Amino acid sequence: MNxxxxxxxxxxxxxxxxxxxxxxxxxxxxFSCQKGEVDLIAKDRxxxxxxxxxxxxxxxxxxxxxxxxxxxxxxxxxxxVIQYYxxxxxxxxxxxxxxxxxxxxxxxxxxxNHIQKIL
Numbered sequence: 001m002n003x004x005x006x007x008x009x010x011x012x013x014x015x016x017x018x019x020x021x022x023x024x025x026x027x028x029x030x031f032s033c034q035k036g037e038v039d040l041i042a043k044d045r046x047x048x049x050x051x052x053x054x055x056x057x058x059x060x061x062x063x064x065x066x067x068x069x070x071x072x073x074x075x076x077x078x079x080x081v082i083q084y085y086x087x088x089x090x091x092x093x094x095x096x097x098x099x100x101x102x103x104x105x106x107x108x109x110x111x112x113n114h115i116q117k118i119l
Contacts, residue, residue, distance in 0.1 A: 011057025011103035018112050019102065026053065033088075035080035040101075051097045052082050053080055054118075057103040079119070 016026050019042050023036040025057040027050075046075065102113040 004011055007057050007059055007105065010105065012055050014103050014112065015040060015053065015058060015101040019053070031081070031085055033084050035084060036077040038078060038081050038085070038099045040090070043083065047095070049097055050091060051099050052078070052085070053099045053101055054078070055101045055103060057105060059105045096101055
């Protein structure tokens with residue numbers, strides 16, 4: 001496994017732990033279809049919302065801030081993934097939102113920034 005893949009997996013694991021510690025239930029990970037992929041799907045127990053979460057992990061800012069990621073500048077594919085997930089699972093009576101979790105890793109330390117409702 002290459003370094004970038006390891007960092008991505010580590011970031012998703014840290015994001016999952018963060019969400020569970022903040023009253024979210026992880027429903028699915030790395031859901032994909034022909035239109036694309038979403039990293040995490042969780043239920044926000046406080047707000048009773050289904051949350052689709054993009055996790056962007058960086059070990060440095062060489063490729064820019066996570067929030068400035070190309071995949072977030074073109075929201076159409078992720079919207080189509082969300083629509084397909086809702087259709088496939090017949091989820092029609094719950095509010096949904098798209099969040100971003102930025103994971104900044106520096107050696108053995110990390111920082112998480114959870115941005116709600118990015119779209």
